[in-house]
Amino acid sequence: MTKYSPLILLFLLVALAACSVAPSPQPAVAIDLTDLQPLPTPAAGETPLRVAIAAVISPKGTVESYALLLKYLGDRTGRPIELIQRRTYMEINDLIESGQVDLAFVCTSAYIAGKQDFDMELLAAPQVNGDTVYRSYLIVPADSPAKDMADLKGQVFAFTDPISFTGRAYPTSLVTALGVTPETFFSRIFFTYSHDEAIYAVANQLADGAGVDSLIYYFALNRDPELAQKLKVIHKSPPFGIPPVVVNPNLRPQIKAELQAILLEMARDPLGREALTAIGVEQFVIIDDFSYESVRSLMKGIALPELP
């Protein structure tokens, strides 16, 4: 037996080496993942001012552009600001109606619908280029041979939000004026849910055409000058009422007045001006419902089918 003990020793050495634990990193913390507890409810702080911003541009873009304005509002009201975004205009409208939003930056068509459904209240409107209007631009790729909507027959078209005026309603009106519907006129249509996404789609030839908010168009070109090489505008609509700032109609009148005053006085404040520049606005002014009549009448003329 002792004759073979060196061999046995050697085999033990092998087994030991083999079964040794491979070097592992030193863990910093020890946690037991099976010890589950209910999550603590966050402490209720002060009541925040709930501000909704419609999905005109992408959620990230909205956060970046409106950061200064929201901070300004927070400082002026002395309340924390809660930014609320949703994928569609209708979701924002629903939140305003149910009182879960205090202040909202909505699209024109969303105001029309909201006014009709629950008497959405105008608070103020941005002034751009000295006026409270904007247009719908029909954009195509820079090298496209199309000269107007008729040339886009059988092509791919991008809409923005289902109830967007400049992004859906107005382009649809151009198609219905030719006697057909977009579903039959174009080979394929899709929704981007934001104007800067629609611009991106056409610039990258994912779509052959789209209708976009003129303000957003200039804003996008400003931010990314290279886009000018990739796009061209082949049709500009007549001027329509600019997307307003609205309030929850059930908000206390004092708060409504306070908010309105802040908005109207922003341009006089250097910090306020900075915030306005960030969103491409000169100042906020008073607006009345009559400014949106032309939009209302155009939208009555066309029937927007439900989303599939």
Place this chain on the structure above:
Amino acid sequence: MNAFSHSLSRRFWNTVSSVTVGVKILGLALGLVLLLGAGVTWQARNSLSFILQQQMEKEGVTSTRDLAARAVDPILLNDVVGLQKLLLETQENNPDVRYAFILDQHGQVLAHTFGAGFPIGLINANQARSDDHHHTLVLQTEAGLVWDTAVPVFGGRAGMARLGLSDASLRSAIQTLTVQMLLMVLLVSAVGILVAVFLTSILTRPLHELVTAAQVVAHGDFSPRVPRWADDEIGDLADAFNAMTAELAHIDEIRREREQLRRQLLEKVIATQEDERRRIARELHDSTSQNLTSLMVGLKNIENMCDQQQMRAPLQELRGVVSQTLDEVHEISVRLRPPVLDDLGLSDAIERLGREWQARYKIPVDILVHLGSERLPGEIETAIYRIVQESLTNIARYACAKSASVLLERRGSDVVAIVEDDGQGFDLAQKFNNRQMGLAGMRERAELLNGNLTIESRPGQGVSIHVQIPITEEEKITL
């Protein structure tokens, strides 16, 4: 080196060197395989473990960053359902994902994969700054290690994504590798054993043959030759062995021849010596004694013829001298070659020798002869007589003994003679004296007849001489 380790190393070497060649080769082969196997397995485990850990960390970063990118819009749009689906899909698509969760910018959990509750301490276990690309930390959990990666979502403005990857698959991969490698080691060990056994048989077969042949040669048989199994050192050994054996056979042949010649010469010398003695004894007896007797008779006659008184005395004196001379001549003759040896045989000759020796030297000697009536061959009788004669002479000359004994008997087919005395003895190791030469001569006589002679003595304890000669009728001296 202290005594303990010294004895340990000695025992180790004893063990290692005392095993067979087969075991040595086996030990070498197995030892190498096992050593290599152990080393390679260990190294492979380490390398694989390190590589897989790197992979795990990278995977964590990639997966979490992907999760963070896809979580931006759902977080901003408050799409909690979409967020939950995103997390569950992430977990489904990657079995290494132990958990995933999203924190909002205030550090509150928006969605997670734990189901009913949430582990304490996990929220703050790992953090990333808003400008960090990622931050990975290794956590020790109840089920092994978890790589926890934190990635800020939208620069921290939307919140934080956290992903935990478990090392279970990593550990199982290493175990699989280890098992496979150990199996391979086992397999190669088995092959190694077979090879070692085969190699051993190749090496040891010629060695065994050599050992057997050498043992045969050691017993005096120089005929074995070993075939040259291989063209290596063992083959050279076989050739050398064969050459050596052939040379030994040659030398042995020569030795035998010389030995034969020497025996022949010795026998001739002894025979000649005995003949010479016999002749001289006879001449002394026949011629010289007769002459002396005639002389005595003549003197007697003169004495008888002479009347004068003064002539008688000198004549009687002369007669006395002649008588004494006659006696002495007779004694010389008997001592040279006792007639009784030829006429009556060894038994009577020894008895007479003993009596005469005792009478001459005044030392009592006990003679015991049991040979029976049959005579022994002449050469044997002569040899034994001369040996006993020489022994007794030595006792008289050197021993200063008080008594002696001579035993002569048959034992089996041999005749045995033992001469003992109680004298001063001598040192057997002492060399170069006349006594040694005399003893050598006695031994030669015995060995010429295929017998042997042994001497036992110690200073102060007498001497014992033991002669044993086989009796064979065929034993003939060739002249």
